[in-house]
Amino acid sequence: MKVLKRAPLENDPVPDLCRACKARHRGICGALDADQLAELSRRSHKQVVEAGKTLLDAEEPTTSYSNILAGVVKLSKMLPDGRQQIVGLQFAPDFVGRPFSPESSLKAEAVTATVLCTFPRNLLERMIEQSSGLEHRLYLQALAELDDARDLLLTLGRKTARERVATFLLMIARHTPKGEELEGEAESEAGFDLPLTRAEIADFLGLTIETVSRQLTKLKSSGVIRVEQNRRIRVPDMELLAAETGD
């Protein structure tokens, strides 16, 4: 974890740190004016964390929040006996943290190398009080996360293993920005890298690692996907994949 940039000069209207930032317009910072942005950036730091790094831990008091600038973060819950469930995945420019609660009930962990913009908890909570636009953005993200969580509930409660895996692949495909896609021989073909291991996919879908592997193999045999080097997926026809999701 190394700090890449420091705070900008005080009278800089749009801080350097924020200028090329993904969260600057699409994320919560889009709600801030130049002064607020300057203050936030003065006490923020951009950091790159390696895969596996824990950002927030259940039962640990939270001292900071972050915006994701690149990479993928998983939110998970665990039972006392070790059974684990991933309850959410977050991508840029999502906000990571649980405002108005001294501690999180979740563990937040980077699943890939991830770039974060991190700032202290009390600063954000103070800015929320000053800027209703900021709270509005946070509210909208919470509503989006609620929709995601409820979609996943339907998946876990009612879909077959095959449908779950197809649903997951489609979700990742949709989170892969056009242009970052792999180049397909066929023009219409979509391709992407899975950010998660098989074990993580299993924890996300409420399955075992073996079942995930078998279903990927079967989707491959059915011609719905091709799998290259374990993590690289190609989808010749997105409609075909969508038809496997059950919805």
Place this chain on the structure above:
Amino acid sequence: MKVLKRAPLENDPVPDLCRACKARHRGICGALDADQLAELSRRSHKQVVEAGKTLLDAEEPTTSYSNILAGVVKLSKMLPDGRQQIVGLQFAPDFVGRPFSPESSLKAEAVTATVLCTFPRNLLERMIEQSSGLEHRLYLQALAELDDARDLLLTLGRKTARERVATFLLMIARHTPKGEELEGEAESEAGFDLPLTRAEIADFLGLTIETVSRQLTKLKSSGVIRVEQNRRIRVPDMELLAAETGD
């Protein structure tokens, strides 16, 4: 669905409708000043809806929002082939509706006879813009719903049938206000009525009706609960039930 009360006089500081209302302080209305409360109540109506009534339908444009004053509301999603999953249960004084989205992706349905305070969509959205406190309350409720949804994700993804049923019973017990409880012969004993049918419990827990029934029977044989008249549950020792939930 019958209207019970009409709007109060314009210069009434605290409207009649709101005076004895559960949502007045604990719900979102707690964020409103007397003027705002008067305006909201002028365009609200209190209604009693019977069990089974649909409040909001997926894919239908939303025209109104409600506060729950009494009763239980279920939020559900359905796959094209009819498989169904309940993704949330709401109790008084919860707010029902999805602000900032022209339509809901969920169906909201009364599971018991329910008392609602209903008001038009555009009014609420206008008041949100005026009152940051109102949006703050809505945000807090969304965060609470997100926590609930994620707890349920862990249940659906990783718990056994027995643990799921125990988890559900404990959740209902905790939502049964002290005093509304049934009188136990033993003082320490808790008791409550299940608001849901076996079929609804199954839809909530991602199980079948038969499995729910069997697990209730087994919890009964184990002495963890007693079941009277199908819907009435008694829990001699809450700790014993909590020990069955897996967490």
Place this chain on the structure above:
DNA sequence: CGGATCCTTGAACCTAATCAAGAAATGTGG
């Protein structure tokens, strides 16, 4: 009292989990 709905129980089946082994990919140090 009769009909409908809701709930329970049993038997057979099936999907996904578990147990087990080996193959592929990744990373490390020489």
Place this chain on the structure above:
DNA sequence: CCACATTTCTTGATTAGGTTCAAGGATCCG
């Protein structure tokens, strides 16, 4: 760059928890 260790993934055989199919019993309501 290769040999080796480690982690990740796949595949097979078996098991088990929950579903499906089927029937009968409670409970509720007019």
